[in-house]
Every structure is written in C-alpha cells, then in structure tokens.
Amino acid sequence: MSIGNSPEDERPFPDVSEEARTSVGRALQQARIAAGLTVDAVSSATRVRIAIVHAIEADDFAPCGGDVYARGHIRTLARAVHLDPAPLIEQFDAEHGGRPAPTPAAPLFEAERIRPERRGPNWTAAMVAAIVAVVGFVGFTAFKGGGAGNDAKSQVAEGTTTTPSKSSSPTPKKGKPAEPTSEASDSAIAAAPQDKVTVQVSAPGGRSWISAKDHNGRMLFDGLLKKGESKTFQDNSKINLILGDAGAIQLYVNGKKIEDNFRPGAVERLTYTKGDPEAG
Incomplete structure (x- = not known):
C-alpha cells in the first residue's frame, strides 16, 4: 500500500489550448449564420462595408485601418448578430497586444497651464494713440495756418504802401494793332x-x-x-x-x-x- 497521491492525481490537468478557442471572426460568423443573416444584410444594418465584414469574419483586421476602428467594427457587428461584444473585445485585445493605456490627464492639464498665453494686439491703446496724433496734427496745422495768414496780411499791407501794383497798367501785346473805339470820328x-x-x-x-x-x-x-x-x-x-x-x-x-x-x-x-x- 503506497502513501501519497495516486497516479490518477498526478495526471496533468486538461489543457485548453488557444487553437481550441473560437476566434473573434469565427464567433461573429457563426452568430450571423445562426441569426439567419447574410453579409449584405449585416452590412446594410451596420453600415460596415461588405469587404470589411468578410475580412473580420476571416480574422483579418488590417482593412479596418487600426485597432481602434477594429474594436468599433467588432462591437457593431456583435450587436447586429445578437452577441455580447465585451468578451469579443477582450479577446481581441489579448490577441493584439492589449488595450492601450489611457493617457494621464494631469500632464496634459499641467502643460496647458504652463503654455504661454497668446495675447492679441491692444486695440484700445492703438486707438487712443491715433486720436492723440490726429488732435496734435490738427492743432499744429491750425497754428501754422494762422501764422501764415498773418504773414500774408502783413506782406499785402506792406506791398500796398511801398510797391505799386504791376497790373494797374497792362502792357499791350506785340503784333496786334491798337483797336480803335467804335465811336471813332x-x-x-x-x-x-x-x-x-x-x-x-x-x-x-x-x-x-x-x-x-x-x-x-x-x-x-x-x-x-x-x-x-x-x-x-x-x-x-x-x-x-x-x-x-x-x-x-x-x-x-x-x-x-x-x-x-x-x-x-x-x-x-x-x-x-x-x-x-x-x-x-
């Protein structure tokens, strides 16, 4: 009589290999057939192209354009054929490197806080400066115009007292004979x-x-x-x-x-x- 485990207890546990597990695409295909739906019907109901439906059922997720889009298509097709999409998504993540970890929110907010604030032009200050410049220009012009007017008046006054007007005695043009008046005798x-x-x-x-x-x-x-x-x-x-x-x-x-x-x-x-x- 031996003491210890029997040979039956030392037999290895039954191994459920990965190959024995139904793939994501195969599971979707079987569920579609069981629901009595064609690929065209599923494509029309989900708006997923027929070629992508065929590729997913063949476990070819390259036409999806990335893992994010592949998860979305799996979720949509699973609901169309009356399957729970969560196990299929988990299986897909396990077979394709896992779901990417979410990006922490704190560094993003921190970067947003330290980013220098971009300020627009100060239109109020520019407007005030423009108004001041216009007022100054008008005042300068008025002052200069007044001075010029006084100088002109003084020159006119001096001219009337010292210089006789040249226009008082017009010079007849050469080449034209003097015109006699109409009352010539x-x-x-x-x-x-x-x-x-x-x-x-x-x-x-x-x-x-x-x-x-x-x-x-x-x-x-x-x-x-x-x-x-x-x-x-x-x-x-x-x-x-x-x-x-x-x-x-x-x-x-x-x-x-x-x-x-x-x-x-x-x-x-x-x-x-x-x-x-x-x-x-």
Whole structure:
C-alpha cells in the first residue's frame, strides 16, 4: 500500500489550448449564420462595408485601418448578430497586444497651464494713440495756418504802401494793332496816310464775322466782330475783306465813310486800294 497521491492525481490537468478557442471572426460568423443573416444584410444594418465584414469574419483586421476602428467594427457587428461584444473585445485585445493605456490627464492639464498665453494686439491703446496724433496734427496745422495768414496780411499791407501794383497798367501785346473805339470820328479817319490803304471795320448795330487779308494774301484778321467793336487794317496797296453779315458793318476807307446799304445777313467780298473809297 503506497502513501501519497495516486497516479490518477498526478495526471496533468486538461489543457485548453488557444487553437481550441473560437476566434473573434469565427464567433461573429457563426452568430450571423445562426441569426439567419447574410453579409449584405449585416452590412446594410451596420453600415460596415461588405469587404470589411468578410475580412473580420476571416480574422483579418488590417482593412479596418487600426485597432481602434477594429474594436468599433467588432462591437457593431456583435450587436447586429445578437452577441455580447465585451468578451469579443477582450479577446481581441489579448490577441493584439492589449488595450492601450489611457493617457494621464494631469500632464496634459499641467502643460496647458504652463503654455504661454497668446495675447492679441491692444486695440484700445492703438486707438487712443491715433486720436492723440490726429488732435496734435490738427492743432499744429491750425497754428501754422494762422501764422501764415498773418504773414500774408502783413506782406499785402506792406506791398500796398511801398510797391505799386504791376497790373494797374497792362502792357499791350506785340503784333496786334491798337483797336480803335467804335465811336471813332470821321476826322480821325481822315488822318490816315495817303500812301497806304486804310480800312476801318466797325459793328455798331450787331455782330458779324469778318476776314481781312493784305495784297500778299496774308491774313490780318479772321474772327467775330462783336457789337460796338471795330478793327482797322492798313496795307501798302490793297485790303481784301469778307463780311459775314454786311448789314451789321460800317466801313471807313481812307478816311471816308462807305455809304453802301448792305442787306442784313448778306455776305460781301470787297477789295479796297489807295485812292478808294470806290469798291474794287
């Protein structure tokens, strides 16, 4: 009779190997078949693509895009085929290195506290500075303008007492003969030189366009003669005239008044020489 454990007690305990355990994908597939669901039906109910459902049932979790997404798909598919997802998630974590440890919250908050605060621009100070600058500029401009005005007034006063105005006696422009007034008398016209032809054109009753040329065809005047104005032309031998409204024109040729009664609005072409007043 032996003392101790019997040989039956020393037999090894039955070993349940990993291979005997149903995989996560196989468990999901069996539950789907038992529920009478197709892969298309599960995909439509869970919005998980058909290809991913097939891959998970074949224990291929690479198409999931990572362990986090794989856990989510396992949980969704398990609920669709009426399985408890918790054991399947634990089995998946055990087979794939375990669930990652959560990140402690304290270092994150600590880092957030020591992070320098980013401040925006101080708009209030900028606005105050801008207002001060504008007020200063306006004051300076007003002060400067007042000083300049006083200087200008003093210069004007001095100028009126010491320097005569240059604009009081305008200088006639060169190249233009002096224009006689419309009230020139016959005696003044009679003083015209005898060796030249002198023609005075005046417009006492209206205005008229006139043109005057010398014996060489050089233009002496071409323009509008207004009411009350007059022009005098001289040449050594001949003056050619064109009157746009002859009825408004009074002519004096070589000191004598031309008595022709021109019709209002009539255009007249006239030529006068020395010894006229006969129209040529």
